[in-house]
Amino acid sequence: MTRATWNGALIAESDKCVIQEGQHYFPREAVRSQYLRASSHETVCSWKGTAKYYDLMVDKAVNLNAAWYYPEPSEAASSIAGHVAFWMGVQIEE
Numbered sequence: 001m002t003r004a005t006w007n008g009a010l011i012a013e014s015d016k017c018v019i020q021e022g023q024h025y026f027p028r029e030a031v032r033s034q035y036l037r038a039s040s041h042e043t044v045c046s047w048k049g050t051a052k053y054y055d056l057m058v059d060k061a062v063n064l065n066a067a068w069y070y071p072e073p074s075e076a077a078s079s080i081a082g083h084v085a086f087w088m089g090v091q092i093e094e
Contacts, residue, residue: 001013001014001015001094002014002015002017002024002026002092002093002094003092003093004024004026004031004086004090004091004092005090005091005093006035006056006058006063006066006086006089006090006091007056007058007059007061007063008058009032009035009058010032011031011032011035011056011058011067011086011090012026012030012031012032012084012086013026013030014026014027014030016030017083018079018080018083020077020079020080023085023087024085024086024092025080025083025084025085026083026084026085026086027082027083028069028082028083028084031067031084035056035057035058036054036055036056036057036067037054037055037056037057037062038052038054038055039052039053039054039055039064039065041053041064041065043068045070045077047074047076047077048070048073048074048076048077048080049070049072049073049074049077050070050071050072051068051069051070052068052069052070052071053065053066053067053068054066054067054068054069054084055067056086056090063088063089063090064088065088066086066087066088066089066090067084067085067086067090068084068085068087069083069084069085
């Protein structure tokens with residue numbers, strides 16, 4: 001089981017993560033929505049498409065743009081459709 005934690009909270013947990021470019025992408029349903037806040041931040045990957053971001057909020061702490069997902073990934077990245085990845089101090093444990 002792979003787990004994502006930040007600031008003492010379990011953010012996501014799944015045994016069905018997709019690993020791409022060294023990042024663990026968790027199925028969206030495995031991510032605890034109460035810790036997510038939509039962000040206006042976007043980036044573009046030349047082969048995956050446009051990524052949108054979430055801020056993480058645990059208690060009163062906020063981690064800006066610490067989670068991302070591809071709402072419409074390219075065909076080459078279709079395996080991460082419906083998945084969310086983390087960075088910015090989020091700990092991933094397998």
